[in-house]
Amino acid sequence: MPATIYDVAALAGVSIKSVSRVLNREPNVSAALQAKVQDAVNSLDYRPSLSARTLAGSSSYLIAAFVDADLTLEHWRSGRGSDYLSRLQFGALVECRKAGYHLLVELVDYGASSLEARLSALLRSLRPDGVLLTPPNADDPTVLDILERNGTPFVRLGADRDLGRGMRVFMDDRKAAADMTAHLIGLGHRRIGFVSGPAAYPASQARRLGYEEALSAHDLITEPELIVEGDFTFASGQRAGKALLTSTRRPSAIFASNDDMALGVLNAAASLGVSTPGGVSVCGFDDTPSAMFSTPPLTTVRQPVAEMAAAATRMLLEAARDPARTVKKIDYTLVERASTQPPG
Amino acid sequence: MPATIYDVAALAGVSIKSVSRVLNREPNVSAALQAKVQDAVNSLDYRPSLSARTLAGSSSYLIAAFVDADLTLEHWRSGRGSDYLSRLQFGALVECRKAGYHLLVELVDYGASSLEARLSALLRSLRPDGVLLTPPNADDPTVLDILERNGTPFVRLGADRDLGRGMRVFMDDRKAAADMTAHLIGLGHRRIGFVSGPAAYPASQARRLGYEEALSAHDLITEPELIVEGDFTFASGQRAGKALLTSTRRPSAIFASNDDMALGVLNAAASLGVSTPGGVSVCGFDDTPSAMFSTPPLTTVRQPVAEMAAAATRMLLEAARDPARTVKKIDYTLVERASTQPPG
DNA sequence: GTGAAAGCGCTAACAC
């Protein structure tokens, strides 16, 4: 049997409360006691039981990430993997580890009628000290309600609207898209196609607004036929690319609002015999792994998901001691690779 | 405050033990009692506390996946993401969800001297009901020792050697590599380059053996200059591709033993002006998302990581009631895409 | 500065 707090107390010749004090770095502990306890802990190789701590105390040393089940499963099933989740997990896990916390990824059926039941079940059976909310569900009022009713601190990741609820970490999608568009204009492009994402995502709207904003800032007009709606998938990028590249006045550059779609555009160009970047420049948004290894490698916006998740996790951990509503904006980076160049 | 088992018992007019019985589907419960308790549970929206159950009982409803910290962090940092982990998680999460379990992904420093301490700390503080072990650490004797000493059921994923310890889920890497090589030979290739993985991975060895086996089965000799060692990274694939394609007697096909390296070979070919598959056929191993979206899309072996993880998780859940040493072999698939064709 | 006692919300062992 593993050692318990009683074993440690007995060996050190002190009360279990003293052991607890040392373990939790509580004030008012003499150096002598501290040393005795530490020795006993070491020699017994004692580790406190998480469940006992959770049951007795007020924290569970658990951070939960709620991700959309449908979306994630669909990503996974199609073999695309979920780069977003992967990076989120990276950032969160690293911070959790530093603080001795654990990360639990939970799939939630945001669409289901049982959503409320399942969420509150999760909150009450797990008692996480904080919750990470991912888009597009970081804006769901039902979810926010449950979390607030439960008193669980949460961070809304990638949420660009401040609803005055919970904490928030986001990046300026609109400005990033405007920057990318301006970059293309700077290269000399005048007819720039745009492949938008699904309207349900706030980020889709923001990116499109950024594109239009940059155009008008450079006295170019937004031509409706240059904008094609996709749904963030490779296939929709292919379709959009084909449509744009076979139109009568073909654009010299195409800005797809995520990398998967940009790769689709690349593929469409190749099969139409249009070279990249010679015949058409292509750029994306996100900086997924595939963007790095595509032919040609993709110019894109690096969305710092891991950094966002790390910052969010830190907020949650701090919120445990000092509840405060924090909002943080994270910087993006324009990554210039070989898929863009001045029009030929 | 959330409802407890006492609230339910009081409302139903029964003892807490009866509530517990109904909750845990224990035998010897009358239909009437069952109904009363169920009603009370529903009307109070009661959910048992995980930590209380864990503390009092013998199971924690937790499955832990131990993954190599260095490896995973390095993957993540470089922006490549970790497709392996992502798929593992998919398979495991789905099964956990079905069974009302939770999945905890823990980064473990397998190299560190503190490995033993950290592992046993994890086991004792979390008390997982089962552990998923990933390669290359599923073969680490230290890890197996700790797990066995602790009495925690574990599954060694992708471990091709049966050490008579724990459970095991794997695929036949050697045969898969042999099949792929035979496929190239069938297309008419006679000089086939091979990019191997790092020797530390058992899978590397197996894939290389499969390659050699297929060659000799078709009366072709293994030429040492056709084999270049890589380390499973894109960059090492680039180097290997360059070396093979600039050699005096250039191979007409290159089989890289994972997709990242195959993409590197593709890139090297493009920058040397060698077309794919016209000038050289290229194939990989794993079927990562990038393989699907590369130019040209990559012929590869689909390693069913998610299915393996799902099977492993099911084994762990069953092991809880009935400890048995199970071994399971999972089938792979050859995925033929555009990067291979008969030699031109 | 330290300790004793009382739970936290369950399951397990044993009555009835």
Add this chain to the structure above:
DNA sequence: GTGTTAGCGCTTTCAC
């Protein structure tokens, strides 16, 4: 079939 009683291993409260 059902209930009673002890814990599980900690933190919390309150004494000293």
